[in-house]
Amino acid sequence: MKGSLPEEETSFRETSAEPHTASVPFSHLSLELGHLYMEDFAEGPDRLRRHFAAVRPWADAVRAGVGPLPEGRRPRISTCFLVDDYFSRLATPAELLPPLLAAAREAGLTIDYLARESGCAAPDPAHPGSAPLAESVLHRLVESPPPGSTGYRPPVGRTGWLTNGRRTPSRRTSAALDASDVWQPPSETLARGHSVFMDVELFSGTEEDRTWSCAFLASVWQLARLGLLRDNGRAVLTPAPWDPAAFPADWDALPPVVRLTPDAAPFTAYGTCSVLPGRFLPVEHAVRVVLDQVQLEPDVLDQAARRSEAEGYPLPGGVVERTSYVFPPGL
Amino acid sequence: MGAQESTPRPVRPVLACGEVRTCLLPTRDAVDERAAEALLRLRADERVRVSRRPNRCAVSPDVLTGIDCRLPTANGAKVRAIGTVAARAVLTEGRVLQSTAYFAAPAEGPDGRRPWGYYLVRPGLLVPVGRLPAPAVAEGFLAGHRQGELDVGSVAESLLARISRAPLLDYDTPLNTASTVLRWSARPAPADGEPSLRFTVGEEGLRTVALRLPEGTAPAAVAGLCEDLALHDWLLTTVGDKLDGVRLGTDDQAAVRKVLGPLVDHLLHLWMPRARLERVLAGLWDALEEAPGFTRQWDALAQRIRDQLALRALLARREALDARLTTR
Numbered sequence: 001m002k003g004s005l006p007e008e009e010t011s012f013r014e015t016s017a018e019p020h021t022a023s024v025p026f027s028h029l030s031l032e033l034g035h036l037y038m039e040d041f042a043e044g045p046d047r048l049r050r051h052f053a054a055v056r057p058w059a060d061a062v063r064a065g066v067g068p069l070p071e072g073r074r075p076r077i078s079t080c081f082l083v084d085d086y087f088s089r090l091a092t093p094a095e096l097l098p099p100l101l102a103a104a105r106e107a108g109l110t111i112d113y114l115a116r117e118s119g120c121a122a123p124d125p126a127h128p129g130s131a132p133l134a135e136s137v138l139h140r141l142v143e144s145p146p147p148g149s150t151g152y153r154p155p156v157g158r159t160g161w162l163t164n165g166r167r168t169p170s171r172r173t174s175a176a177l178d179a180s181d182v183w184q185p186p187s188e189t190l191a192r193g194h195s196v197f198m199d200v201e202l203f204s205g206t207e208e209d210r211t212w213s214c215a216f217l218a219s220v221w222q223l224a225r226l227g228l229l230r231d232n233g234r235a236v237l238t239p240a241p242w243d244p245a246a247f248p249a250d251w252d253a254l255p256p257v258v259r260l261t262p263d264a265a266p267f268t269a270y271g272t273c274s275v276l277p278g279r280f281l282p283v284e285h286a287v288r289v290v291l292d293q294v295q296l297e298p299d300v301l302d303q304a305a306r307r308s309e310a311e312g313y314p315l316p317g318g319v320v321e322r323t324s325y326v327f328p329p330g331l
Numbered sequence: 332m333g334a335q336e337s338t339p340r341p342v343r344p345v346l347a348c349g350e351v352r353t354c355l356l357p358t359r360d361a362v363d364e365r366a367a368e369a370l371l372r373l374r375a376d377e378r379v380r381v382s383r384r385p386n387r388c389a390v391s392p393d394v395l396t397g398i399d400c401r402l403p404t405a406n407g408a409k410v411r412a413i414g415t416v417a418a419r420a421v422l423t424e425g426r427v428l429q430s431t432a433y434f435a436a437p438a439e440g441p442d443g444r445r446p447w448g449y450y451l452v453r454p455g456l457l458v459p460v461g462r463l464p465a466p467a468v469a470e471g472f473l474a475g476h477r478q479g480e481l482d483v484g485s486v487a488e489s490l491l492a493r494i495s496r497a498p499l500l501d502y503d504t505p506l507n508t509a510s511t512v513l514r515w516s517a518r519p520a521p522a523d524g525e526p527s528l529r530f531t532v533g534e535e536g537l538r539t540v541a542l543r544l545p546e547g548t549a550p551a552a553v554a555g556l557c558e559d560l561a562l563h564d565w566l567l568t569t570v571g572d573k574l575d576g577v578r579l580g581t582d583d584q585a586a587v588r589k590v591l592g593p594l595v596d597h598l599l600h601l602w603m604p605r606a607r608l609e610r611v612l613a614g615l616w617d618a619l620e621e622a623p624g625f626t627r628q629w630d631a632l633a634q635r636i637r638d639q640l641a642l643r644a645l646l647a648r649r650e651a652l653d654a655r656l657t658t659r
């Protein structure tokens with residue numbers, strides 16, 4: 001028995017009542033070849049060359065580490081790079097992207113897919129009228145309950161923030177109560193002995209003029225690479241083929257994800273690995289706090305699980321465990 | 332990567348429990364399909380399921396609430412469970428709003444709490460720490476929770492409140508009605524036994540339903556059955572209460588029409604038991620049709636309303652005729 005409208009028992013079926021979930025292709029691994037701020041680009045081609053030269057040996061190690069795969073299977077690995085066009089736009093794609101691709105090439109790396117960070121925040125241009133991806137993910141957050149959560153008055157979420165535990169109780173302001181007002185520490189749920197408490201800012205600004213945080217967009221980026229996001233059952237951020245010799249002068253004229261290598265393995269993958277500068281460690285810690293509290297559609301999770309199982313490459317159940325990182329020295 | 336912790340196997344729940352709140356949508360007129368979709372759109376990326384046959388019905392996506400607490404038990408045994416309670420809202424014919432909060436539970440779980448992601452890939456499942464005394468929890472759940480124990484009713488209530496806050500509702504209802512609460516628990520039927528259903532109306536109007544169902548029945552399907560029961564129980568209760576409060580023998584025609592009119596306009600067409608049930612669950616309705624006889628009672632109520640209106644129309648016509656004769 002599955003769902004509430006069993007196939008063999010109803011002779012009259014309505015498509016509007018039946019959810020349909022599109023499937024996406026899967027690589028074994030989506031390998032991210034670094035991330036840079038706009039300021040880094042401004043430093044010029046040498047900065048980019050240093051970046052990719054530092055990434056190269058680690059990218060090779062990650063490739064070699066995929067598996068184990070069943071006898072005779074070759075790993076499908078695609079590479080990607082996320083360009084920050086959300087927080088600042090110092091240069092046009094036509095100015096910024098060719099030197100980036102050239103620097104990667106010089107280090108012996110190929111960027112198969114290029115993505116724009118705005119694509120994680122805005123509605124998918126391929127589906128006009130769809131919900132902005134970040135907002136969809138925001139609606140899917142189910143906060144991890146501290147022990148003692150019964151469902152009665154769930155702890156009021158601090159709008160726009162997400163923690164990995166329980167916050168310090170707010171201080172009483174009444175003078176009469178101040179005597180008993182002793183500071184209580186925050187706590188991490190499932191801490192090993194001592195807490196590492198984190199409170200992640202998801203966005204700032206009003207609902208009409210919202211700025212998503214880097215950490216939250218990075219979470220959306222991870223989910224997109226894992227092929228776990230849909231919009232009303234449709235695939236999102238489907239890569240568009242693009243000629244690397246013809247980048248536009250306007251970021252918005254570039255699809256959110258473009259495929260630069262025609263025969264690349266699929267953009268979406270069972271697992272992700274990101275080779276990142278160490279300064280992104282706090283951001284990625286925040287990403288793990290977010291990913292641990294996103295409820296994905298069961299159908300979508302099932303698809304990935306069934307497909308990987310059929311390939312002899314079973315996935316970890318939790319989504320966080322499907323992501324991995326390298327923070328190499330000198331990056 | 333690799334197989335450190337495998338993808339969740341489909342667990343076979345040994346228990347499913349839930350609570351349904353049923354009320355009139357707080358607005359003057361029944362809402363159309365577009366408004367129904369807007370009301371039940373709890374998430375930006377997941378659509379509202381709409382069905383038009385055999386009646387119009389819209390179902391929201393499930394939303395989850397994180398839980399980590401003790402479960403109510405009939406024998407006082409302390410059982411901690413962690414996971415999520417699922418909640419969804421249903422709008423029938425744009426007129427009656429229901430919210431259900433429900434969960435399923437497996438026979439046993441890990442010895443302690445796992446990372447939260449473990450529970451999120453098992454939506455609507457409360458995983459016990461250790462073994463689950465399913466019969467004691469099923470019974471304890473129906474009896475109600477104590478402080479510090481799982482409070483599924485609050486989850487249903489807050490979803491109802493969230494939807495009721497929508498600006499497109501005008502709160503100018505055509506009739507005053509009370510909302511009802513129906514609490515249910517379901518366990519697999521014994522290997523040699525038939526599925527069964529026990530419906531009880533308890534103190535303060537609380538309805539409880541104890542179910543024994545074929546093994547493998549999906550918790551969402553059980554929730555659907557109980558929403559169907561709650562809807563029809565609410566219709567019977569509401570129409571019965573209205574007829575109870577009106578003095579049909581009175582000469583105050585306007586007052587009687589004021590009560591009966593809205594019932595005809597808004598509720599009489601809603602009776603449609605078993606509209607979307609799986610066959611095995613639809614069979615359980617038969618027991619209720621036998622005793623207390625839901626549809627029999629409804630037919631009697633509906634007939635009484637129609638007779639009253641017909642009689643009153645007749646009387647009104649005669650009065651008009653008399654008036655014309657005397658003025659001539």
